[in-house]
Amino acid sequence: MTQPFRLPQGGLIDRARLIHFTFDGAPMTGHPGDTLASALLACGQRIVARSLKYHRPRGFLGAGLEDPSALVTVDAGQGRIPNLKATEVQLCDGMIVTSQNNWPSLQRDVGALIQIAGRGISAGFYYKTFMWPRAAWYRWYERIIRAIAGHGRIDAGADPARHDKRQAFCEILVIGSGPTGLAAALTAAHGGATTIIVEADFLLGGSLLWDQGQIEGMPAREWAEDAARDLATLSNVTVMPRSLAFGHYDHGQVLVAQSCDAGGAVQSVLWKIRARRIILASGAVERPAVFPGNDRPGVMLASAVRTYLRRYGVAPGRRAVIAVSDLEERRRTRADLEAAGLRVVAELDDPSRISGTSGGLIRGELVAVRYRGEDGKRLRAGADLLCVSAGWTPTAHLAAQMGGHLTWDQGANCLLPAGATGPMRPAGGARGALDLAGCLADGKALAHRAMGELELHVPMVVPLAPVTPQKTVKPGTRGGKAFVDLQNDVTQADVQQAVREGYDDVELAKRYTTLGMGTDQGKTSWANGIVTLAEALGRPASAIGHTTYRPPYSPVQIGTLIGAETGTAMTPTRRTPFHRVFAAAGCVFQTSGDWLYARYFPLAGEDMAEAIRREVQAVRRSLGCVDMSTLGKFEIRGPDAARFVEELYCNNLSTLKPGRLRYGLMLREDGLVFDDGTICCLAADHYVLSATTTRRASVWRHLQMHRQLRCAGMDLVLTDVSEQWAALAIAGPEARALLRALAPSFACESADFPFAAIRGGTLGGDLPVRVLSVSFSGELSYELCVPAGYSEALWERVMTAGQAWDICPYGLEALDVLRIEKGHLSVGTEIDGRRTPDDLGLSGLVSTKKDFLGRALLARPALQADGRGQFVGLTPVDRATALPFGAHLSCEPYVAGAQPALEGHLTAAVVSPTLGHPIAIGFLRNGRARMGERLWAHSPLAGVSVEVEVGPACAFDPKGERLHG
């Protein structure tokens, strides 16, 4: 429970308070202000993970989200989250932390035996092996590999945490709060720009939190605190710590994942920020060095060591070797180490002088560094800490994500972004200006420039800081594994081998070796990867290019990305105006697309099949009612209304008189059937069209497109009134009796109100209504449309008056059975986007007297050819055997394993409650010419094949006499 490596003083931690957590079951402590990594180090836990491929022991290379190796599983009360970098986790009380990818334990991991295979498992070996015998890859090898691979384990339970999403807008967005970001935000904010500054860390300050330096006469860290306080007082600035800007998208959108306080309403918020200018002040990541044994726990980036010492008051070791290429950083590293009381046992000006490291016998952590002295002599220094740095890599990912190509700069010895990518301007470390003064100047200058561009103040010419030159550090060589990518265990030899095998493009090398494909996305490995490739190819690093930078910049929890749209709240559920009364009537609902539909209305003790049969019979014998509210309803008004409608439907509508309606087919431009519905003529200049529920939105869009883009000159108004009406159809022999009983304000006897007509008025003298005499069931039927707010009044009246005929509400299922008995079409099943009017048996509807959308392309030969599937009905020859759904038609009885010639298929099959035997409808090649022919309906899945007879699609009341009552 002690913290043996905690320094006696210093650090931005609250020593007065203890935080308790466990690591692999062992209780440990830290302080507020610690990350999980700093706390683990303070407790002396130097090995925290095993590497992916070789299961080598791994500790901490970095101190932030660039760290490739310290992946752990953390349970902070919301279930186990695998693969978190210990360096990015803010320590909280009660955290249960476990190591990953080891068995039986972190210290003694059997998986490490895989290293015996040595060079045999070098880059891409699996592409060359595991091929024998033929099916063994999947049966055998792959299973073993899968079992070995992966880092952490998922927590199978659902995520109890809540997440949310928000939008924000600003003039200037600053990403990062190091010296550059703070300078930029202060300048923008004091200049009056609406400003947002986001910072991934829980403290503002970036490198100011640990680096030495003075700003405006005060220590850098104090200046950062001052700046943060200053920003907090300004009303035009939003400061967002713990907010990772992870993605840069079109037209100035930046996505930010914000972690919220434990115990708050939500655990995280996904911010979608649109900014007019974005200052990318994301700093730079230190570059490790490539030498044998460079992955041992104890080998650390110099900046990470300094961070642990100065920000967290933790000593990452006792005896240190410094191998830092930059003079100033070397000096600071030594100063920080010595100030903290650590011993510096050797100092190297070039990490490539390191020839190897030695590890502890059991745990493998660093115990000594082997290197060449100034005079070339081989030396060895006992050390448990090796501070390395081969320079810095600008963090320009967010600029590159939008296609801004980075170029390798010989002098800066790293990849640099272009000056601007859309509205984004890299600044400071992110564009290679690495020194403190340069960063401050750059942040300020770019904020001024942005304000000038946005005309928030007069443009000022402010020079940018110069790019900092950096030394070249050659990757080390020979003997032992020298890692380029610590997370994916990619060695220098792997990269060299990839080149040898012709995988020499940077993208091919990445894919072949998996370099940079880990969860750290190669933040510490790509610079060395490029240099290694350049060496192997004998080309300059500038000729290598880089792989595509893809969001997210650092991994983001999927819960955050989904937000609150989980479970039943994923998308809105639409309910019809009758939903409440249906629910009260015991309706069983069914999800279909956006909607919750009434499926059936069971009586006590009834199952679905029984309920459907009863509902169908009620409609056929007496009276039923069904919700039609989900249909689209579109009004067209104006002198050109008729002309417009004529263009949209293939039917001849010139004979459609006011007060009448007609069944119509709408074709796509390419001549295939798009939708069916009714066309009601209320007056010569006033039409109402209906669209099926499925196609409602697309039909509306289609109407609008035709109206706006092709008939812009027409004088008419198009209005979507689908939401305004609630529609209940009453159907059955007693429908007219019920309509009469509802006391309409218009005559409703058959002579006055025939089939295919529309009437407007009131019911009972007060309920406004439009009534359509249309029928999907084949029975006498009226669709009663009332303003949506009156749906319940309509329902009350219909149910009350309907009692006289035992009115039976019915749902989708009965509706479907009724339409199948009648051979009526349904969008999605018969109208499936591949049918001509003739295929559907509706060529009679197609006008030859006018032009309409789809006419010309409907004439294409293949759409008129012989042999197309035609809509027919099918009945089992024995009138008894149920027809399997999803069956296909052929001329021969089914023989298992055979591949019969297929003649067509069923689109729906039911046992007709009305006819008392099974029926089906479907498409059959040249079907209409084959009435009476016998075929077989095969469903190998159901294991049945039934002999069927071809008949008309309409199995019940073929003459349609019942429509008229």
Place this chain on the structure above:
Amino acid sequence: MESREGNRVQYSGAMVIAKALGRNRGWRPIVAAREPNARYDVVVIGGGAHGLAVAHYLAARHGITNVAVLEAGWIGSGNTARNTAIVRSDYLLDASFRLKHFALGLWEGLAQELNFNVMYSPRGYVDLAHSDGELEHMTLRANAMVLRGAEAKVLDRAALQARVPCLELDAPSRYPISGALVQEKGGVVRHDAVAWGFARQASRQGVDIFQNCPVEGFEIAAGRLQAVLTPKGRIACGQAVISVAGQSAVLAGHAGFELPLTPVNVQACVTEPVKPVLDCVINYNAGLSYVSQTDKGEFVLGGATDGYGSQARRGSFARLEDVLARAAQMFPFLSRLRLMRHWSGTADMTMDGNAIIGETPVAGLMINAGWGYAGFKATPAVGWTLAERLATGKSPDLLLPFALERFATGALIDDAGIGPYPWLH
């Protein structure tokens, strides 16, 4: 420069060990580097999986080795490198089914044929139904498959739960799942390896493969292709085939004709790797989201197109939010995993959502385009049949329905019935 003979070495476990003993120094490039000939019998434009497969089968089945593959970037750099690698043949329409089913047969033996482990993993493709109606339609599809010689089954909820134990079926969900169609032979193949395997084998048989060599124009005389124009100069050819996926419209433009397609962005993403829990490919149909878990442990997810024309190869985040939300309906535990990377490719979407393969208005110039985000699975079949077409001058039956002229004649192959709105397919 490496000689063609450089890579005669046969891959095997023993060879891997032998080379390892030589510190892995003995390996040679999978593709020999050469200068182009003045003339080739066949020029394949586009070194994606499709183009490389054509080259391989030209050599392997027809002995035609005076072939060049011209690739604008690195081999497999297009959609081959970006796709979610799902292979299956669960299509309703005959033409769609047959070509992909033929491919499925070829995938089975491809590692041995190429002597390159392409890791065909028939772990099962599970297509979810969200209503009884959808399940009926899947039965129709599954029956069609079985009646055409494939295996397929339809599972009810209980059987589905047994097949995919980690699938959430009980929690309240927006689009409850009623069952699924399962094709056990469906699965995934290691996408990069397919390009590399075909390239290596083609190269070993004498095919020349040039990277960083985009075709920038055509030389056409009297309606007949004479040569292709590249930064490496004019390359004369007997025949050429355009197989450039997202760049199809551009290349057709160079050759002076238009194709009925629109380039559209399609996205995919991966999570961080975790220990295996999902052993199949699964597809959510109420708004598309398909999920599988790689051998490394990452969950790979994909969805529908971004819905508008694009050649940017990067998309908007909105589509991914859809994909992830749906994936979490199936697997709520995904909420606690982290998204590691998302990317895009340019899908060449046609007016019926299906590919265009065969003649173009230019004699001697073939096209293989319009595969959108569904063509990886067809790779070996495309290579096989197109090579036959090039070698024999006669289109195999499998290819006939995919002719470009079908849009003029109306003989469409519209599996989804969406119509001439490519970005909606």
Place this chain on the structure above:
Amino acid sequence: MLIPCPNCGPRAEEEFAFGGPVRELPPLDGTADAKAWHRALHGAGRAGGALPEVWYHHAGCECWVTLRRDLASHAFEKAPT
């Protein structure tokens, strides 16, 4: 994307439905045959560059608006700065 609707100003792409490149469809006066329509409807192969397209602003003005956009960069002509 941020789509510059001429009626509503710049709005998020989620508010729009894409309607494809602008197509010069023949008039519906009975004169055009299948060939003409085939060319107009299917000849929409696009070779990049900024071309006019139509977008339906369903969550806004409900208008089909015509905008020119570069397919490679997604930049709209006359986009907001």
